[in-house]
Amino acid sequence: MGKSSVHARPLVLLGCLLLIWWFVPPFIKSFVQVNFFELQAPAWSAASHLKDLQLYWSLRNHSQQELIEAGRDLARLNSAYELSRQKEAALNKEIEHLEKMLNLPPLPNYNYEVARVTRRDINQWWQQLVIRKGKDHGIIEGAPVVYAGGVVGRIQKVFKNTAIVELISSPNFRIAASFEGDRRPVIYQGVGTPAFSNPRGIIHNVPPDYTTESTPKRLVTSRLGGTFPEGLVLGQVDELKARSDGLFQEGKVSLPQNLMSLSEVAILIPLDEDVDTTI
Amino acid sequence: MNIRWLIILCVNLLVYFLVQELNDALTFFGLNIYLASLYIVFPAIYLAPTQGAIVVLITSWVVDAPLPTPFGTTALLSIFIYTLILLIRHRIRHHMGAFILSITFFTNLILFLILTLIASNSPLADFAYWQTLGINLICSQAVLLLAAPWVLELEQTLFQLSGTPIREH
Numbered sequence: 227m228g229k230s231s232v233h234a235r236p237l238v239l240l241g242c243l244l245l246i247w248w249f250v251p252p253f254i255k256s257f258v259q260v261n262f263f264e265l266q267a268p269a270w271s272a273a274s275h276l277k278d279l280q281l282y283w284s285l286r287n288h289s290q291q292e293l294i295e296a297g298r299d300l301a302r303l304n305s306a307y308e309l310s311r312q313k314e315a316a317l318n319k320e321i322e323h324l325e326k327m328l329n330l331p332p333l334p335n336y337n338y339e340v341a342r343v344t345r346r347d348i349n350q351w352w353q354q355l356v357i358r359k360g361k362d363h364g365i366i367e368g369a370p371v372v373y374a375g376g377v378v379g380r381i382q383k384v385f386k387n388t389a390i391v392e393l394i395s396s397p398n399f400r401i402a403a404s405f406e407g408d409r410r411p412v413i414y415q416g417v418g419t420p421a422f423s424n425p426r427g428i429i430h431n432v433p434p435d436y437t438t439e440s441t442p443k444r445l446v447t448s449r450l451g452g453t454f455p456e457g458l459v460l461g462q463v464d465e466l467k468a469r470s471d472g473l474f475q476e477g478k479v480s481l482p483q484n485l486m487s488l489s490e491v492a493i494l495i496p497l498d499e500d501v502d503t504t505i
Numbered sequence: 506m507n508i509r510w511l512i513i514l515c516v517n518l519l520v521y522f523l524v525q526e527l528n529d530a531l532t533f534f535g536l537n538i539y540l541a542s543l544y545i546v547f548p549a550i551y552l553a554p555t556q557g558a559i560v561v562l563i564t565s566w567v568v569d570a571p572l573p574t575p576f577g578t579t580a581l582l583s584i585f586i587y588t589l590i591l592l593i594r595h596r597i598r599h600h601m602g603a604f605i606l607s608i609t610f611f612t613n614l615i616l617f618l619i620l621t622l623i624a625s626n627s628p629l630a631d632f633a634y635w636q637t638l639g640i641n642l643i644c645s646q647a648v649l650l651l652a653a654p655w656v657l658e659l660e661q662t663l664f665q666l667s668g669t670p671i672r673e674h
Binding site: 234236237239240243244246247255256258259260262263265266269270273295345346347348349350351352353356382390392396397398417418420421422423425426485487 | 522531532533538552562566567569571573588591621626633634636637638641672
C-alpha cells in the first residue's frame with residue numbers, strides 16, 4: 227500500500243462518516259439522541275441524590291436549639307400563609323363570579339410539580355437546567371418553570387424521568403411581559419450570564435412615556451405571553467433609553483443571582499387542555 | 506481482546522462527568538470550563554483509527570445529547586478535528602508529553618472558537634458577551650493545562666494495569 231493511500235485513509239473515514247450522517251433519517255438521529263440522554267440520566271440523578279444526602283447529613287449536625295428556632299419561624303410563616311390562602315380563596319370566588327357575570331373565559335389553572343435540579347449547563351452558548359422529573363410525572367414541553375423568586379424558564383425537552391429547562395437568561399428565551407402596575411406589553415429576551423455578575427435580559431418596545439427615573443421597576447409576566455400566568459416576576463429594570471427611531475425605548479433587565487444556584491423548581495402543568503404551551 | 510478503546514472511552518466519560526460537576530459548581534460565578542479536546546486528542550494518538558473514531562463518536566454523542574444544538578453538531582466537529590490529528594499522527598507519536606499537551610491546547614482553542622461561531626445567539630455588539638467569552642476561554646485553557654497531564658497519566662497507568670501496551674503498534 228502506498229504512503230499517500232495510508233495518509234488518505236483518515237479523510238476517507240471522515241467522508242464516509244459525513245455521508246452516513248447526511249443520509250440518516252431524522253427519526254433515527256432523534257432515537258440516538260434520546261437513548262444517549264437516557265443512558266446518562268441515571269448518573270446525573272445519582273449524583274443529585276448524593277448531594278441531597280450530603281445536605282441531609284449536614285443538616286443533621288444542627289443543634290436542637292436551632293431546630294426549635296427554625297420550627298418556631300416556620301409556624302409563624304405558616305400562619306401568615308394560612309391567612310393569605312383564605313384571602314386567595316375569597317378572591318378566586320370573586321373572580322369566578324365576575325367571569326360568570328361578564329361571560330369571560332376562565333383564567334388558566336395549573337398544577338405545581340416540584341422537581342430537584344440535577345445539572346446546570348450555563349455558558350456563553352446556552353443556558354439550561356436538567357431537572358429530576360419527566361414524562362412519567364406529567365411534565366410537558368413548553369410548561370412554565372418557576373421558583374420563589376419568580377420565573378426560571380420553560381420546559382424545552384422532556385425525557386422519561388428528566389426534563390431540560392431553558393432559562394430566562396437564554397438568548398433564545400423571548401416572551402411578552404409588562405411592568406408591575408402597568409398592563410402595556412413589552413418584549414423580554416434573555417442575553418446570557420456575564421462572568422461574576424447577575425444573569426441579564428433586555429426589553430424592547432417600551433412605550434416612550436414610561437420612566438424608571440425614581441425607582442427601578444419590576445418586570446412581570448403578561449397574560450399575552452400565553453404560557454405563563456400573569457404577574458410572575460422576571461427581573462428588575464434599572465434604566466431605559468430611547469431607541470434611535472424615537473418610537474420606543476429599550477432597557478437592560480437584571481435577573482436574580484440565585485437563578486444560577488437553584489436546587490429546586492416548580493413546573494406549572496396546565497389543568498385545562500386548551501392552554502397553549504407551544505414554544 | 507483489545508480493551509485499549511474501552512479504557513480511553515471510560516476515561517473520557519469520567520472526565521466529562523467531572524467537568525460537568527465542576528461547571529455546575531462554577532455557575533454561581535457565571536464561569537464555564539470547556540475541555541472538549543481531551544475527548545479527541547488521546548483517542549487520536551493512542552488508538553487505531555477506527556477504534557479511535559468509535560470512542561470519539563460515542564463520547565461526542567454523550568456530550569451532544571442534552572445540548573440545544575442540533576444533535577450531531579459536537580460529533581461532526583469532533584470527528585473533523587480527529588481526522589486532522591490523524592493526518593499528523595505519525596509525527597506526534599515520536600514526541601510525547603509537551604508536544605501532545607500543546608496539540609491538546611490548540612485543539613481546544615479551535616473547538617471553542619468554532620463552537621462560538623456555530624452556537625452563539627447573543628448580540629455580537631454586547632461587550633459583556635465578549636468579556637465572558639474571553640474569561641471562559643482563558644479559564645478553560647488554564648484548567649486544560651492542569652488537567653491534560655493528569656488525564657494522560659491516568660490513561661497510561663490504566664494501560665499498564667490492564668497489561669496493554671501504551672502505544673498501538
